[in-house]
Amino acid sequence: MARRARMLDVIRQQGFVSIPELRDSLEVSESTIRRDLESLEDSGEARRTHGGVFYTGSVTTVRQFQRGNPNDGAWDKKRAIAFEAAKLVSDHDTVLLDGGSTTYELAKQLVGRPLQIVTNSLPVANLFSASDSVDLVILGGAIHNRTGVTHGPFTDQMLETINVQKAFLSVAGVNEKGFYNSNLLLVETERCMMRSADRTIIVADSTKFGRSSLARMLEWNQVDTLVVDEDLSTLWRDRIDELDTNLILAPLNNSQDTHSNSIS
Amino acid sequence: MARRARMLDVIRQQGFVSIPELRDSLEVSESTIRRDLESLEDSGEARRTHGGVFYTGSVTTVRQFQRGNPNDGAWDKKRAIAFEAAKLVSDHDTVLLDGGSTTYELAKQLVGRPLQIVTNSLPVANLFSASDSVDLVILGGAIHNRTGVTHGPFTDQMLETINVQKAFLSVAGVNEKGFYNSNLLLVETERCMMRSADRTIIVADSTKFGRSSLARMLEWNQVDTLVVDEDLSTLWRDRIDELDTNLILAPLNNSQDTHSNSIS
DNA sequence: CTTATTTTGATCGTTTTTGATCGTAATTCG
DNA sequence: CGAATTACGATCAAAAACGATCAAAATAAG
Structure with a gap:
């Protein structure tokens, strides 16, 4: 009928x-x-x-x-940044991934590649736990409730015996003095991450610039590379040009594959 | 709906x-x-x-x-065991939870209670990560892919500086000599768990009895309490009676009334 | 063209669901 | 530790949805 x-x-x-x-x-x-x-x-x-x-x-x-995540404007930036950051990773690298939405996007792009991943982020760990192409190491410690990352003395102690080639850190704010996050213990842990890494790479979208937060994490000269979306103002571009820090600008409207959210 | x-x-x-x-x-x-x-x-x-x-x-x-048949009898057993095991936990206890399906069920029953939880299991950690009534500590280390638990030297080292009141461990097999699991590194980690705990509680469904596995984890005299479903044979009940180990039998048909109309 | 059969739409009594109220239990605050 | 606040579960009346029933309309058969 x-x-x-x-x-x-x-x-x-x-x-x-x-x-x-x-x-x-x-x-x-x-x-x-x-x-x-x-x-x-x-x-x-x-x-x-x-x-x-x-x-x-x-x-x-x-x-x-369809019912997945509502698409934010800032989310496109994070994806673009993650796309560029993923190019910095070579197969069989040992990579440290901080918590945060941008590093999470980066992690999604790294799934399936042969890597050693070290992370303090529970969501990131979940992405890789099913994969058998990656060796996954979780940094132990107390969980910071809102963000799902471990931090504190346990985490710091564990980081002291770990060495990675590249560490990708996220930030809550950037100003001319350096990079900021909102939690004191977390910032201390992120400093340990930096010490454990041959190269420290900051991923931050342009909205973070000019904003500070509670605790300063790193100063400019401690950062090797910075990945930002291309909406970064020329003022900041010029400032960074004068420093040793390597700046990578992520183009926003690149032909991203449509199925961004694979829940698998 | x-x-x-x-x-x-x-x-x-x-x-x-x-x-x-x-x-x-x-x-x-x-x-x-x-x-x-x-x-x-x-x-x-x-x-x-x-x-x-x-x-x-x-x-x-x-x-x-989820792999197991949802109507599997083993699942009911695990839930019943978890129900009894949850009674052993008091509010504000410090509890260590091993990986494994039974301890995972236990964890689900503990969600929302005011506790300090220490775990090496990623799925268990996920349950508590959003909770603010729980202080969650994750044991760092390398992830064992199939099971989603951390193990190895990092984990062991971290356990050395931790003390918990009750540790709930899962096993792959039980025979008259003791308790077994299938992975050597994991077994070593579980021994560390036992040393960190005031009380060691084993959760094991009756099907595990009489089966051994690769590596012996604990001997009978190292275990304080054992929680098993009531399908345990009288042979084993009598054996355990003669030991110091405390045996708790979980009734199978307890209040779990059939929720007939759940449409997913 | 008439009759039989099926399908449709409306009505009505019954069941299920919903929202409000209220007494009790738990949590927070002083 | 006690009071105030908040959250909870039970209860009940109103609303919504359901199934059964029956007459009208459409369709098929003779």
Whole structure:
């Protein structure tokens, strides 16, 4: 029957539909809808509940991606920065990843590559825990609730016996004096990270510039490389030019692959 | 139901949500929220606390535990054991949780309680990472890919400076000589756990008995308490009676009433 | 063209869900 | 430690949704 087919299309597309919605959409009475759903449920293609219907066929995956993260404006910048930062990593490198949304984006881009990853971030660790191409080392310590990263003396102590080739750190603010984060213990841990690394690379989007925060983490001369999106003002570009720090500008509208959020 | 699904999305994304937040977000009364949460808790996808909800469902990376048949008898056993084991934990205790599916179930039951948790298990850490009633400490070290737990010298070293009141360890096998697990490094780490704990509690379902594995972890006299489901044979019950080890039998058909209408 | 059968839409009593209220329990604050 | 505040669960009435029933409309058969 044609009506049943259209009904299934609607259900499949929306995942869940209420009976009034179906009535309006198909222009038949609710009684008819109910009868149709009854047989649709018998054939296993939909599952009724109080208030509507669920689709229970295959291919529900599309909908899950749609409901993922709302796309922020700042998020594009972070992705662009992560894209450039990932180019700095060579296969079989030993890489330290700090917590933070930008480093998390970087981590997503590194999944699947043969690397040794050291991190204090729980979300980052989760990304790699399923992968068998990476050797994953977690820095122990107390979890900072809001951010899901370990920090504190345990973490610092563990960092003392670790050496990595490249450390990617995130920041809450940058000003002419240096780089800032909001938590004192975390900042101390990040200093230890810097000491454990041959190269320290800061990833920061342009909105962070000119803003400071509670605790200064590093000074300019301690940073090897800085990756920022291209919205960085010329004022800051000029300032950085005069320093030893290497500046990498990430182009914003590069043809990023569309399926950015693979939940796997 | 559509509302339940949206609710779970919010909970999953934020880790912890208060009831007023959910009311504003979903635009229904708090009574409805409470009722929904009740059923959500019955189906094990969330854990209620005073003031809100924690997400305890699969965090997309817990696949190793989801593998088993959901109606597997072994799963009920693990849940029953976890239920009894949770009774051994007092508020404000310092508790060490090993990796493993049974300890993971235990962890789910402990979410929201005021505790200090130390763990080497990534899935367990994820459960608590959003909680602010818990002080969470992660044992650093290399991740054992298949199981998502840290182990090795880093972990052992960190354990040396830690003391907990109760350690809950899981095992792969139990025979008359002692307790076994399958990985040598992991077993060494678990020995360190035992040394760090005032009380060592083993959680093991009855199917583990009579089976050994590669590496012996502990001997009988090192274990204070053993929690097993009631399917344990009388042979083993008698044996344990003659030892110093405290045996707790978990009843299988306890209050877990069938939540028939949970549509995912 | 008439009759039988099926499908549809409306009505109605019943069940389920919802939102508000209130007494109790837990948590916070002084 | 006690008071105030907040959160919780139980209860109940209103609202929504459901299934059953029946008559009208559409379709098929004779």
